[in-house]
Amino acid sequence: MYKETPLIKQYYNLKKKYPDTILFFQVGDFYEIFGYDAIYCSRILEITLTKRNKKNNDSIYLVGFPCKALKTYLNKLIKKKIKVAICNQKKNEKDIDKNNIIxxxxxxxxxxxxxxxDDITKTKTIKKFVSSLYIEKNNKQIGISLIDFSTGELLTTEGDLKYIKHIINCYKPIEYLIQKSKNKIFNYYFNNIKNINLLDDNIFNYKYLYNKLLEHFKVFSLNCFGxxxxxxxxxxxGVLIFYIKTNYNLNLNHVNVIKKIQINKYVWIDDSTLKNLEIIKSTNKTGKSLFDILDxxxxxxxxxxLNNWLIFPLKDKKKIYKRQNIIDFYFKIKENIKLNIIYNLKLIYDIEKLLSKISNYxxxxxQLYKLINSIKRIKKIFKLLKIKNNYKIFNFKYKYIKKLNKIFYKINKIFTKDPINKLNKFFFIKKNISKTLDLYKKRLKKNKNYIFNYYNKLKKKLNINYLIIKKNELLGYFIExxxxxxxxxxxxxxxxxxLSIYIRYTTKLINKFEYNIYNIKKKIFTYEKIIFNKTINYLNKNIIVLKKNSYFIAKLDVLFAFYLTAKENNYTKPKIINNELNSINIIEGRHPVIEKTIDxxxxxxxxxxxxxxxxxxxLIITGPNMSGKSAILRQTALIVIMVQIGSFVPAKIVEINIIDKLFSRIGASDNISMGESTFMVEMNETANILNNISKNSLIIMDEIGRGTSTYEGIALSYSIIKYLINNKLKPRVLFATHYHELxxxxxYKNNIKYFFFTIKKNKNNFIFIRKLQEGLSNNSYGYFIAKMAGIPIQVIKDTKKITLFLKNN
Known part of the structure; x- marks a missing residue:
């Protein structure tokens, strides 16, 4: 048992306010964690567990780390999804109570x-959304809002359970805010979701939150956001805005608009299709996704x-062509200009994250200099691309470029090129910005010169060969x-x-100079901080302009990536058509991932x-395993996605009618956590397809029915194809199968075409030609595949006998 000292009492009083957090408690130049939290954190943070006041009865477990290492230890806990409260001590010496506690x-x-x-220098980070859900009393309709604090993006929509599940699958929030009273129904609806924060129901008050939103966005009506x-x-x-402001002590100036999620403007791609087609992430640790190829x-x-575009391909032909036109433009400009664009893009920092830091001071x-330099690079890219002259291609309002130029001119003239990276340092303001500041800097220089002159006099007077005036943080100025x-x-x-070789001294005169220097530096810092804060105020007023320009340069970056990929891989510009046949025509198509990842x-x-x-x-496609059936299915879907994100494609000719939904049933996997077998997962995904098809859907299905008996599998496949044929919507379907009986x-069906992958036999072996031909295949070549895999000959012979027996009986 320990005795509660005033400092420990202060620690636990603050901890009570945020019981679900790990409290980083500043003590001097260290952050300390006490008690059971210290034991827990010592393992996660890999810090030695010790005790405070070891020799006394009031000892308590403790772990600590230097304040300068905050980000390192903070990130370790955040990765484990542990909430952290950061408690800082005030620096003013007057802020000490009667117990001498700061x-x-x-x-x-x-x-x-x-x-x-968040680290602004760290590249390749996706958006991290926190979500708030409001479930209506009858549990039929749900409102959902998502915020990425680091970029200031706030999105919202509402709808039924199926629609909200789709939104969650697309955006994958990492935290959820819900009503306490709806905890059970939420867990029933979304039973695999974790990291939930339960809030009192009285917070979800419509009138109160409506006014909160008006107050935050400084508008008279929410009609401006629709x-x-x-x-x-x-x-x-409203819950998101209220919760973050109240619980996180953060400013949300950079959150200046609510965008409605208009899912009907984009291709509907469900979560299983994103996974099956490996659009964002490969299912194989060493594999590559479409995202990896285009990035x-x-x-x-x-x-x-880019991540967002791949999840939400466009359905708007005009918007797709606008993206294609910019890629075309990149092809036409000179190579030295392209190299210059790359050079400048590389030097642009994460402006969106910088804006969240500006918003919260x-x-x-x-970091401010990184913003200045990033703006400088954006200006150069705009100049290289002649945005103003090529307005029809780039479609960006020139007024935002003009405003950006004004911002750059205003802040660039204030700050030096090499500022110190901490606010308790100084000399980051240029000359002629403040007369008072310039005067103090001159005085500082004089006092430093006094020390230098004093040093020269001492050298001559004392005749000592090694006599140096030095300075460090601990001792200040000294003679060595x-x-x-x-x-x-x-x-x-x-x-x-x-020291072992040297002795260090000071004198009254050095102390006097040092005292003068200290006071002058203090005044310089005060004046520089005032100018710095005024600049941040100015930037806060211009956050919309900075966001518009950062989004535009990001868009140009993605389209430049599309150009580079197209050039490197010999992609062609696809054409979007609008005929009554609703056709998809791909000539000499290639799989964008496979062609880059194999020899x-x-x-x-x-x-x-x-x-x-x-x-x-x-199209019913047959052929043995490894012949290319799954590849042609995925290849077709990926090419269509690439068309509808505005990219060029790996094919000689592509002409497609816009699709509005993309469904896939590929691969075999269990869902153990849900108690679902491979076959159950297959049937769930198939049911989702059959119940949600549209006139403009593209469906790819691979090996339906293989999770059950052969005859049931054949019957199931037949019935699914028959259902799709007879459906009035006439969705376009690629169906790969081993069931030749189909x-x-x-x-007898007219709107079905049969294709197979050719095989070239060579004595006892065969070669995969991987060329798709129209016609029927009646052989799966299972014995040959088994032989290639190294199955013993006796097993293969027995397999042939049993196959003949089953066919004849």
Whole structure:
């Protein structure tokens, strides 16, 4: 049992306010953690566990680390999704109570979703959304809002359970805010979601939150965001704003608009399709996704936009062509200009994250200089691309470029090129900005010269070879001599430090100079901080301009990445058509990932695919394993996605009608956590497809029915194809199968075409040609595949016998 000292009492009083956090408690130059939290953190942070006041009865467990290492230890806890409260001590000596305890307060709450300590130099970071959900009384309709604090993006929508699940699957929030009373129903609806914060129901008050939003956005109505009649969205958005401001002590000036999620403007791609097609992430640790192939971005903002574009491909033909036109433009400009664009893109920092720091006055001079330099690079790119002259191609309002120029001119003239990276340092303001500041800097220089002159006089007077005036943080200014010369120094010198070889002294005159320098520096810092804060105020007023320009440069970065990928891989510009057949025509298409990740790049076999809603609605593709069935399915879907994000594509010719939904049923996987077998997962995904198809859907299905008996699998596959054929919407379908019996069952259907992958036999072996041909295949070549895999000959012979027996009985 320990005795509660005043400091420990202060620690636990603050801890009570935020019981669900780990409290980083500043004590001097260290952050300390006490009690059971110390034991817990010693393992996660890999810090030695010790005790405070070991020799006394009031000892308590303790771990600590230097304040300068805050980000390192903070990130370790955030990665584990542990909430952290940062408690800083006030520096003013007057802030000490009667028990000689320095006044401290919690300045920030940090979670995996909301942090002001994000590293702006770290590239390739995706958006981290915190979500608020409001479930209506009848549990039928739900409002959802999502905020990425680091970039200031706030999104909202409302709808039924199915729609909200789709939104969650697309954006994948890492934290959730919900009503306490809806905890059970929330867990029932979303039983695999973690990191939930339960809030009192009285917070979800429509009128109160409506007014909070008006107050935050400084508007008279939410009509400007199109939200006036969206009660559930207003509540969920208001909760996010209220919760962050109240619990995290953060400013949200950089959150200056609420955007409605208009999912109908984008292609519907469900979570299983994103996973099956490996659009964002490969299922294989060493594999590559479509995102990996296209990601040649140079900015963090561009990286995040690319991620978003792939999840939400466009359905608007005009917007797709606008992106294509910029890629075309990149092809036409000179190589030296392109190299200049790359050079400048590389030097642009994460402006969106810098704006969150500006909004909360957490930016330091070094980071502000990074913003100045980033703006400078953006200006150069705009000049290289002649944005003003090429307005029709780039479609960016020139007024925002003019305003950016004004911002750059105003802040660039104030700050030096090499500022110190901490606010308690100085000399980051240029000359002629403040007469008073310039005067103090002159006085500082004079006092330093006095010390230098004093040093020269001492050298001559004392005749000591090694006599140096130095300065460090601990001792301040001092005179350093060698031990052998100590008899030559005057008696009135004051000894400061004795080392093995040297002795360090000070004098009354040095102390006087040092005192003057200290006071002058203090005044310089005060004046520089005033100018610095005025600049931050100015930037806060211009956050919209900075956001507009940063988004535009990020968009240019992504489209430049598309150009680089197209040039490197010989992609072509696709064409979007609008015919009654609703066709998809791909000539000599290639798989964008496979051709880059295996050794047959130069010998990749391209294939043709043609689909429409009349005679080519469903293509049934057969052939042995490894022949290319799954690849052609994925290849077709990925090419369509690439078209609708505005990219060029790996094919000779591509002409497609816009699709609005993309579904896939590929691969075999269990969902153990849900108690679902491979076959159950397969049926769930198939049911999702059949219940949600549209006229403009593209469906790819691979090996349906293999999770059950052969005859049931054949019957199931037949029934699914029959359902799709007879459906009035006539979705376009690619269907790969081993069930050759389907050919006989379906040969009377006019809108089905049969294709197979050719195999070249060579004595006892065969070669995969991987060329798609029209016609029927009646052999799966299972024995040959087994032989290639190294299955013993006796097993293969027995397999052949049993196969013949089953066929004949």
């Amino acid at each position: 006044d401290r307060k919690i300045t920030n709450i940090v979670t995996s979703g909301i942090s002001i300590y 939200l006036e009649n969206m009660k559930l969205s207003i509540i969920s958005s 040649k971005t140079y900015t963090s903002m561009g990286y995040r936009i 957490k930016i330091n001079p070094n 001599i060698k031990k052998n010369d100590y008899k030559k120094i005057p008696n009135n010198w004051i000894k400061k430090q004795k 047959i790049k130069n010998n990749y076999i391209p294939n043709n695919i043609y689909l429409d809603n009349l005679n080519n609605q469903i 050919n006989k069952l379906l040969n």
